[in-house]
Amino acid sequence: MKSRANILLYNIGAVIIGLIISAILLLFMKVNPLDVCGQALGKIVSDKYNLGEVLVKATPLIFTSLAFAFTYNANLFNIGAQGQFLMGSIVAVALSLKLQSIVPTFILLIIVLIGSAAGGAFMGGLIGGAKAKFKANEFLVSMMSTYVVSNFMDYLLRTSLQETKAEYMQTDAIDKAAYLPTILPGTRVHLGFVIAVLFAIGVWVLLNKTTLGFQIRAVGKNSDAANLGGIKPTTIYVISFMIAGGLAGIAGLTEINGVQHMLLRDFNASIGSYGIGIAILANGNPIGCIFASILFGFLNVMGTTMGRLPGLNIPASIIELIEGIVMACVIISYAVRRIVENKKKKKQMRKAGA
Numbered sequence: 001m002k003s004r005a006n007i008l009l010y011n012i013g014a015v016i017i018g019l020i021i022s023a024i025l026l027l028f029m030k031v032n033p034l035d036v037c038g039q040a041l042g043k044i045v046s047d048k049y050n051l052g053e054v055l056v057k058a059t060p061l062i063f064t065s066l067a068f069a070f071t072y073n074a075n076l077f078n079i080g081a082q083g084q085f086l087m088g089s090i091v092a093v094a095l096s097l098k099l100q101s102i103v104p105t106f107i108l109l110i111i112v113l114i115g116s117a118a119g120g121a122f123m124g125g126l127i128g129g130a131k132a133k134f135k136a137n138e139f140l141v142s143m144m145s146t147y148v149v150s151n152f153m154d155y156l157l158r159t160s161l162q163e164t165k166a167e168y169m170q171t172d173a174i175d176k177a178a179y180l181p182t183i184l185p186g187t188r189v190h191l192g193f194v195i196a197v198l199f200a201i202g203v204w205v206l207l208n209k210t211t212l213g214f215q216i217r218a219v220g221k222n223s224d225a226a227n228l229g230g231i232k233p234t235t236i237y238v239i240s241f242m243i244a245g246g247l248a249g250i251a252g253l254t255e256i257n258g259v260q261h262m263l264l265r266d267f268n269a270s271i272g273s274y275g276i277g278i279a280i281l282a283n284g285n286p287i288g289c290i291f292a293s294i295l296f297g298f299l300n301v302m303g304t305t306m307g308r309l310p311g312l313n314i315p316a317s318i319i320e321l322i323e324g325i326v327m328a329c330v331i332i333s334y335a336v337r338r339i340v341e342n343k344k345k346k347k348q349m350r351k352a353g354a
Contacts, residue, residue, distance in 0.1 A: 014332070063254065
């Protein structure tokens with residue numbers, strides 16, 4: 001309990017420091033941060049649509065943060081959630097365009113969900129396979145896989161998936177029959193948010209209440225000891241990355257069928273990197289990923305609202321600036337916490353040895 005409390009304090013402190021730094025930067029723009037934040041907060045709280053946007057922005061972040069958190073529990077680092085998300089998006093839009101006039105919406109969405117998960121799982125499986133078969137560094141392989149998928153998507157947007165007029169690097173818009181249904185009238189909040197929450201809960205159950213989850217956590221703690229206990233780390237590597245990739249792939253469904261309704265070049269280019277920071281903020285806890293994603297969804301909407309305040313010249317990039325600063329502070333706090341914990345362990349070992 002004490003360890004969890006320390007983690008919570010570190011993370012809360014990191015978020016607060018990030019927000020303070022962001023406020024200081026607003027001062028350099030000759031803007032009163034308290035006044036601006038107060039106005040923006042008032043517009044968000046008083047407008048159902050804006051409140052709904054917090055959940056809309058949080059939905060894909062829950063999935064990409066789960067994609068990192070899942071492998072993190074196996075002491076693996078999935079830096080390729082962006083590529084897995086894009087592969088899921090490619091499959092989602094391709095299936096939607098192909099089947100939207102053939103099958104009913106409910107069946108279509110189930111097929112697209114399975115397809116987008118399979119697309120992401122395929123990419124994750126390649127990374128896990130490289131780790132298991134060749135002992136490749138999963139950090140580098142997963143990171144480079146994003147560039148491969150991104151260029152593959154560009155190729156498709158110039159050829160088989162390009163919109164009918166062949167003027168832009170994007171697909172045709174999917175029909176309303178392929179949309180995820182809206183669950184809150186007057187907002188853009190769609191069924192994808194509920195799906196994301198259910199998957200987060202399911203991942204927590206898998207990791208903490210099942211044999212596979214125990215094996216994943218055992219490999220994460222000590223792969224050599226797990227191997228001696230009859231658990232094959234190489235198998236766990238592949239399974240972990242496939243599940244993580246599948247989770248990131250489903251984020252493609254929520255964005256294509258829930259929000260964007262088409263696939264564009266440079267589609268949500270930062271969603272994977274934000275997922276990493278969110279997972280670290282949640283300390284790899286799937287339930288924590290829900291709340292951390294909502295926090296970053298709120299920061300995104302806050303930045304957008306600030307940029308639209310009348311009479312102020314706040315650039316649109318303030319959104320990425322605030323989120324980036326908070327993200328950097330969270331990652332730094334993680335590094336600091338690990339250094340402090342390692343020093344404590346060394347002191348305890350010295351005392352035990354004495």
